[in-house]
Amino acid sequence: MPRKIIWKYIKDEKVLGNAIPSCRSFVQTSTGLYQAEIEIILGPLKDGFAIEVKLEKEKIPSYFHLTLKGKGNLGEVNSEAELFLSDHQGSTQLSIQAEANVTGTLSGAAERVLNGGANKGIEKFFQSLEKEMKKNLYLLRKGRKV
Known part of the structure; x- marks a missing residue:
């Protein structure tokens, strides 16, 4: 998918909200600022997060800090x-450098889960994001309102 299309949709609140696993709400409150409510389930632990x-x-269309x-x-x-978004053999390559700090009861459970599943979670998010982008592009091509 071309970089300019990914750039457009990677910041679209509807697309992002649909791509985030267990997202209850996702709203843009000002330029570049979003509020979300998500549900986190780690084994027997379940909690809602603001x-x-x-x-x-x-x-x-090549870089932003989150x-x-x-x-x-x-x-x-x-x-x-x-x-970082870059052109690569007719498609777009996305690279991410990230660091997270988790505190509280969540930190012990998260440490075990993140050590084994962080990359899978990120991969699942971007697969969902790609699916949402393609769905929106399909609807636009069919002349339907997105």
Whole structure:
């Protein structure tokens, strides 16, 4: 998929909300700032989290910095990521450098899960994101409102 299309949809609140696993709500509150409610399930632990997602330092259409801050009954999560989009053999390559800090009851369970499943979670998110983008493009081509 071309970089300019990915750039457009990677910041679309409807697309992002549908791509985030267990997302109850996802709303853009101002330019580059989103509020979300998600449900986190780690084995027997289940909790709702209020999340703030901030996209900044954009270099259209190739780079942005993302911060995520969330809080639930089981703890807090703070993370930062840099996302790089580049052209690669007729498609777009996405590279991510991320760091997360998890505190509270969640930290012990999350440490075990993240050590074995963080890459799978990120992979699942971007697979869902790609599916949402393709669905929106299909609807646009058919003349339907997205």
